[in-house]
Each structure stands twice: as C-alpha cells, then as structure tokens.
Amino acid sequence: MSRLLVCPPDYFDIEYEINPWMRRANTVDHASAVAQWRGLMQVLEQEVGVRLERMSPVPELPDLVFTANAGVVVGRRAVVSRFRYPERQREEAYFEDWFRSAGYDVVTLESEFFFEGAGDLLGFSDCWFGGYRQRSDIRVFPLLSDVFMREIIPLELVDGRFYHLDTCFCPLSGGELLYFPAAFDKDGQEVITERVSDESRLVVPEHEALRFACNAVCVGKQVVLPAGCPETERQLHSRGYRTHSLRLGEFMKSGGSAKCLTLALD
Amino acid sequence: MTTAQETIVLRGHIIDSLILAKVLDLILTMGGSFDLDRVEIGRTREDPSHARIIVKAPTLATLTHILRAIQPHGAVVEQERDCVVRPAPADGVFPDEFYSTTHLPTDVRLSDLWIEVQRVEMDLGIIVDLQHMKARTVPMADVRKGDLIVVGQAGVRVIPMQRPRERDVFAFMEATVSAERPHSHVIADVARRMRMLREERRTGGGPAKVLLAGGPAIIHAGGRDALTWLVEEGFIQVLFCGNALAAHDMEADLYGTSLGYAMNAGHAVPHGHAHHLRTINRIRAIGSIRAAVESGVIERGIMAACIRAGVHVVMAGTIRDDGPLPGVITDSMQAQAAMREAIPGVGLALLVASTLHAVATGNLLPAAVPTVCVDINASVPTKLADRGSFQAVGLVMDAASFLNELARQLGRSL
Numbered sequence: 001m002s003r004l005l006v007c008p009p010d011y012f013d014i015e016y017e018i019n020p021w022m023r024r025a026n027t028v029d030h031a032s033a034v035a036q037w038r039g040l041m042q043v044l045e046q047e048v049g050v051r052l053e054r055m056s057p058v059p060e061l062p063d064l065v066f067t068a069n070a071g072v073v074v075g076r077r078a079v080v081s082r083f084r085y086p087e088r089q090r091e092e093a094y095f096e097d098w099f100r101s102a103g104y105d106v107v108t109l110e111s112e113f114f115f116e117g118a119g120d121l122l123g124f125s126d127c128w129f130g131g132y133r134q135r136s137d138i139r140v141f142p143l144l145s146d147v148f149m150r151e152i153i154p155l156e157l158v159d160g161r162f163y164h165l166d167t168c169f170c171p172l173s174g175g176e177l178l179y180f181p182a183a184f185d186k187d188g189q190e191v192i193t194e195r196v197s198d199e200s201r202l203v204v205p206e207h208e209a210l211r212f213a214c215n216a217v218c219v220g221k222q223v224v225l226p227a228g229c230p231e232t233e234r235q236l237h238s239r240g241y242r243t244h245s246l247r248l249g250e251f252m253k254s255g256g257s258a259k260c261l262t263l264a265l266d
Numbered sequence: 267m268t269t270a271q272e273t274i275v276l277r278g279h280i281i282d283s284l285i286l287a288k289v290l291d292l293i294l295t296m297g298g299s300f301d302l303d304r305v306e307i308g309r310t311r312e313d314p315s316h317a318r319i320i321v322k323a324p325t326l327a328t329l330t331h332i333l334r335a336i337q338p339h340g341a342v343v344e345q346e347r348d349c350v351v352r353p354a355p356a357d358g359v360f361p362d363e364f365y366s367t368t369h370l371p372t373d374v375r376l377s378d379l380w381i382e383v384q385r386v387e388m389d390l391g392i393i394v395d396l397q398h399m400k401a402r403t404v405p406m407a408d409v410r411k412g413d414l415i416v417v418g419q420a421g422v423r424v425i426p427m428q429r430p431r432e433r434d435v436f437a438f439m440e441a442t443v444s445a446e447r448p449h450s451h452v453i454a455d456v457a458r459r460m461r462m463l464r465e466e467r468r469t470g471g472g473p474a475k476v477l478l479a480g481g482p483a484i485i486h487a488g489g490r491d492a493l494t495w496l497v498e499e500g501f502i503q504v505l506f507c508g509n510a511l512a513a514h515d516m517e518a519d520l521y522g523t524s525l526g527y528a529m530n531a532g533h534a535v536p537h538g539h540a541h542h543l544r545t546i547n548r549i550r551a552i553g554s555i556r557a558a559v560e561s562g563v564i565e566r567g568i569m570a571a572c573i574r575a576g577v578h579v580v581m582a583g584t585i586r587d588d589g590p591l592p593g594v595i596t597d598s599m600q601a602q603a604a605m606r607e608a609i610p611g612v613g614l615a616l617l618v619a620s621t622l623h624a625v626a627t628g629n630l631l632p633a634a635v636p637t638v639c640v641d642i643n644a645s646v647p648t649k650l651a652d653r654g655s656f657q658a659v660g661l662v663m664d665a666a667s668f669l670n671e672l673a674r675q676l677g678r679s680l
Contacts, residue, residue, distance in 0.1 A: 127311070138285070138340040142278035142314045151311040153283040156339070187284040194282075 010057040021255030033250035070095035078104040119164035131165025180209035212257035349421030375421040436636040457675035474613025475503035481620025482510035489666035497571035546589035619665035628655035
C-alpha cells in the first residue's frame with residue numbers, strides 16, 4: 001500500500017502570479033476547491049487504496065496544498081525543495097519540519113540551487129528524469145544522483161505552460177510513459193524515445209495536455225487524472241489501467257492538478 | 267583569431283541526456299569554438315560524467331553571450347583565482363615554488379582579470395607589475411630582490427597552440443625528425459613562407475622577420491654563396507652565429523679558403539691553417555666587421571651581405587674562440603640577452619648546422635614561431651625537441667644542400 005503526503009486547501013487561493021496559469025483576477029471558489037480536494041482524497045483512499053498523511057495548512061501559504069513540490073522521498077531519506085520564487089520559499093521550513101517530525105533523514109541543498117521536488121524529478125525504478133530550466137536548476141541533478149545513487153537524465157522544459165516536469169511527463173507503474181512531447185526540446189524528445197520504447201510511449205494530445213492529463217497519480221494499475229481527457233483515458237484503458245477522472249478545475253487555476261496535490265512517500 | 271576564452275565544466279549525466287552535445291552545439295551556433303580539454307565518462311549508469319571545455323569566441327561580447335546561453339544547461343565557469351606572487355628573496359634568485367614558463371602563450375590572473383604575459387619564452391619566471399597590471403617573463407639572472415614573481419600554478423593558464431592557417435609542413439606544430447622523409451616539399455614550404463614574409467614586409471603588411479642561426483659548417487660544406495644570396499635578396503633579417511661562421515666567411519673572401527682548405531680545390535693550401543687567424547687579426551686591426559666591409563677590405567660573403575642589407579647580427583662567443591672578432595660577445599649572459607632582444611617580431615626561424623645555437627635559439631623562441639632545424643646529425647633536431655621546442659620541424663641533411671635548394675626554390679639561378 002502506498003502512502004501519500006497531502007495538505008488540506010484551507011488557505012488555498014491565488015495571491016500571486018508565478019506561472020502562466022495564475023491570474024490574480026481569477027478568483028478561487030473556496031467551497032468548490034475544498035469539495036474537489038475532498039473528492040480526490042476519497043478516491044485515493046477508498047478506491048485506489050492509498051494511505052494519506054495530512055500535514056497542517058498554514059495561513060498565507062496558499063500553495064502549501066501542492067505537496068508534490070515539498071521535496072523528494074526515497075526510503076527514509078527526504079531531500080527538501082528550494083523554491084525558485086520567494087513566494088513559495090516560505091513553504092520550505094514547513095515541509096522540512098514535517099519530514100523531520102515524521103522521522104525522515106532530511107537532506108537540504110545549498111540555497112544557490114533551485115529544486116522543486118517531485119514536481120521536477122520523476123522516473124522509473126532504474127532511471128529518473130529531471131525537468132530543468134523553468135523551475136529547477138540542472139546543477140542539482142548530479143547532487144541528487146549522488147544522494148540517491150540513481151541515474152538522472154535532465155530534460156529541458158521549453159514551454160512555460162508546462163513549467164514542472166509533472167505537468168507534461170508521467171511515468172506509469174507498468175513502465176509506460178504518458179507525456180506531451182512538445183513540452184521538451186529536440187534533444188529531450190530524442191532522449192525520451194531512446195529510453196522508452198515506441199509501444200510504451202503514450203502521447204497525450206495538446207488539448208488534453210493543457211487540461212493536465214499528465215498531472216496524474218498512478219498507483220498500481222489505477223490512474224487518477226483530471227476530467228476532460230478522454231483520449232488519454234482511452235490509451236490508459238488499452239494498456240489495462242483503470243482510470244478515475246476528477247474535476248479539479250479550482251486547482252488548475254493555479255497550474256496544478258491531481259499529481260501536484262500529492263507527494264509519494266513510498 | 268580567438269581573443270576571448272573561458273574554461274567551463276559540465277557535470278552529471280551529460281552524455282545520455284545529450285546535454286554535452288547541446289552545449290557544444292550552442293557554442294558553435296553562437297559563433298564560438300571549443301576545445302574539449304577533458305571528458306570523463308561515468309563507468310556505470312549511476313556515475314556522473316565530467317567535461318572540462320575551453321570556450322573561445324572572437325570577441326568578449328560573444329563569449330559573454332555564449333556563457334549566458336550555456337549556463338542554464340549546467341555549464342559552470344571554472345573557479346578562477348588570482349595568481350600568487352612572492353617577492354624575490356635576493357638579486358638573481360626566484361622565490362621557492364616559482365612558476366617556470368613554457369614557450370606557449372600564457373596569461374596570469376591579476377585582480378580578477380586575465381593579463382597576457384609579454385615576451386613568452388621557456389624556462390623563465392614571470393614578474394608582475396601590480397600597479398600597471400602587467401606581466402612579463404624574466405630570466406633568473408635578471409631578477410632583483412623584491413621583484414614580485416608568480417609562484418605555483420594557480421591563476422596561470424597556458425593557451426594551447428592554434429594551428430597555423432597554412433596547411434604546410436608547419437601545420438601540425440610538432441617535432442618531426444626523419445632522415446627518410448623527402449626533403450624537397452619541406453624546403454618548398456619553408457621557401458613559400460619566406461617569400462610570403464618578404465612580401466608582407468615589402469608591402470608593410472607585417473613586421474615578421476626571418477631568423478637564421480647558423481654554424482661554420484655552412485661555409486665548409488659550400489652553403490656560403492646560397493646564404494649570401496638569401497641575405498642580399500632580403501629573405502633574412504636576423505643572423506645568430508658565433509665567431510667561427512663570421513671568421514670562415516671572411517677568410518673565404520680574403521684567402522679563398524675555409525679553415526685552410528681551398529674552397530674551390532678541395533685540398534689544404536700551404537699555411538692555410540693560419541688563414542682564419544690572419545683574417546681575425548686583420549679585422550681586429552680595422553676595428554669592426556662593418557668598417558672592414560665599408561672600407562672594401564671584405565667585399566663578398568655572408569657578413570658583407572648582412573652589413574649591406576642591414577641584417578641584425580648577434581655573434582655569441584664560446585670558450586674555444588680564436589681572437590675573437592670584434593663584435594663577438596664573450597660574456598654568455600650578455601650574449602643571451604642580446605639574442606633575446608632580437609627575438610620579438612621573428613616569424614620564422616631556421617636553425618642550420620649548429621647544435622648549441624640551435625638549442626639556445628629554440629629556448630628563446632615562443633612556440634608560435636614556425637621553426638625548422640637542419641642538421642646532418644639527427645641528434646640535433648632530436649635534442650631540440652627534447653629541450654621543449656616541440657614545434658620545430660627537423661630536417662636531417664647537410665647545410666649546403668639545404669641552403670642551395672632553398673635559394674633555388676626562391677629563384678636563385680646557378
């Protein structure tokens with residue numbers, strides 16, 4: 001059984017603009033956001049069967065809800081994120097506290113390196129991929145490679161709308177990859193085709209990528225993803241995955257969806 | 267021509283991710299070039315790879331653009347430190363751990379700026395003038411107590427050789443010595459360069475001078491007329507030699523002999539062994555080689571041609587010199603200094619049939635000067651290469667054959 005770290009959206013709102021999705025004029029319907037978040041938790045707990053670790057929300061930290069950016073956890077070791085924008089840097093101490101109180105061996109990075117956690121570091125058991133240029137600094141990946149003893153292949157993110165790797169790249173438990181190629185430069189696309197076989201690459205069409213089809217949570221053969229991505233679901237079904245599509249529109253106003261709202265702990 | 271460069275390092279899984287290829291591609295498409303100084307590829311998938319790259323650009327602005335473009339891909343400018351300087355403890359003594367120069371272009375970093383070291387030459391120290399932000403090489407004997415001398419390797423960078431534009435025998439700039447290589451194409455390349463340099467000098471396009479360092483075998487072997495012709499035709503601007511070459515050259519003019527042997531008959535003439543002494547004595551009586559030429563006592567030959575053509579002659583004495591001739595510098599440190607003074611502006615060096623002059627001149631020359639070393643004995647060019655003059659092309663043949671063929675290729679009719 002998997003464990004995921006989540007944070008209730010008590011203070012979720014759009015208070016600043018740090019990605020192309022965020023518009024301060026775009027007001028969040030708070031009741032609707034709470035209902036969508038609870039719906040996600042219910043599916044995760046009751047249908048997917050994961051255990052949820054809830055951290056306490058903090059006033060004036062509206063994006064603490066996006067726990068995927070807390071850091072990266074492998075076994076008992078957690079590397080805490082270093083956010084690029086000051087608006088989110090205030091979250092670092094809370095995530096670090098949570099990891100420490102949960103008994104993790106906490107690794108912190110030099111402040112000169114930006115690294116936005118599982119938002120920019122994803123992969124398969126033998127090889128990980130790191131998204132860089134938009135938020136994380138490529139120089140952090142050799143350090144993480146040393147910490148976790150894994151190969152990390154950096155991929156340049158070239159489209160501002162897909163500012164974290166987890167907005168356009170989703171490794172699945174069976175070795176398949178759900179992704180939107182145009183979010184990567186030519187070299188990145190070439191590397192992906194080299195590392196993931198033709199039959200394992202599931203290409204998401206642009207209109208569904210823009211609905212965050214790739215920001216999905218995969219546990220075993222179940223995939224939780226935003227509603228409105230029928231082509232993506234069809235491809236997942238053809239590979240034997242069961243899909244759970246959910247309305248998460250309030251969080252998409254901030255540029256996040258199902259995956260951004262969770263952090264895999266094991 | 268490169269005017270700006272910076273060393274960068276890349277680390278991580280840079281090979282499989284095509285990051286290395288991407289960075290190199292960016293450098294080229296933005297108008298720069300690079301030298302891959304070191305690439306270490308991780309042995310396993312977990313091991314990161316490491317690359318050290320020298321990025322070069324035609325202007326500092328282009329270099330800055332390139333560095334700005336490649337830094338997001340992980341290229342980090344190598345940590346650079348100022349050079350360390352210490353005062354010389356006494357006259358003629360470098361501080362311990364002094365940096366010993368090569369003959370390659372060298373920069374030192376002073377107050378975060380790279381300064382080009384003036385007058386590069388191998389086996390010297392580097393003296394810095396912090397007030398004027400200047401650095402130059404300095405021979406051990408010339409250092410004065412308190413002079414600031416560079417110590418250690420930090421803040422010193424040696425610029426690798428640029429391949430010359432011409433694709434000739436000098437293009438590879440590495441010592442190649444062989445008695446079995448056809449000589450004619452090497453000599454043809456030397457001739458082509460000499461013609462080009464003379465043309466440049468005549469049209470004011472460049473000050474590059476041709477230096478010839480030669481031994482007396484040039485006279486004995488029959489190369490005197492060819493060398494005289496080369497000087498008269500304006501192909502040579504600097505001559506390094508000893509007492510013997512000058513003495514035998516003028517002996518030939520006065521007596522028709524070289525070390526007592528008749529130049530035209532091939533046998534010793536009566537009392538011929540004294541001819542070179544009488545020659546030296548005669549010139550000493552006149553006071554100088556110049557006066558001997560200008561008064562008409564010496565009419566023909568290498569020294570006469572040099573005087574008339576305004577060639578800069580440095581004659582360095584040895585312990586076994588007879589006389590010596592007026593103008594021979596008998597203090598070897600002074601001779602070294604005089605030779606050193608004549609080096610700036612030399613664009614081609616011919617070291618012909620003289621072991622000690624060849625090695626001494628090789629030591630004084632920057633690596634950027636194309637050099638050819640001609641000797642009948644293969645050990646001379648080999649010795650030159652062993653002493654560090656890796657750019658010298660060795661030619662194993664006798665001096666006269668070389669000079670005659672060179673003059674012929676440059677248009678001298680026999």
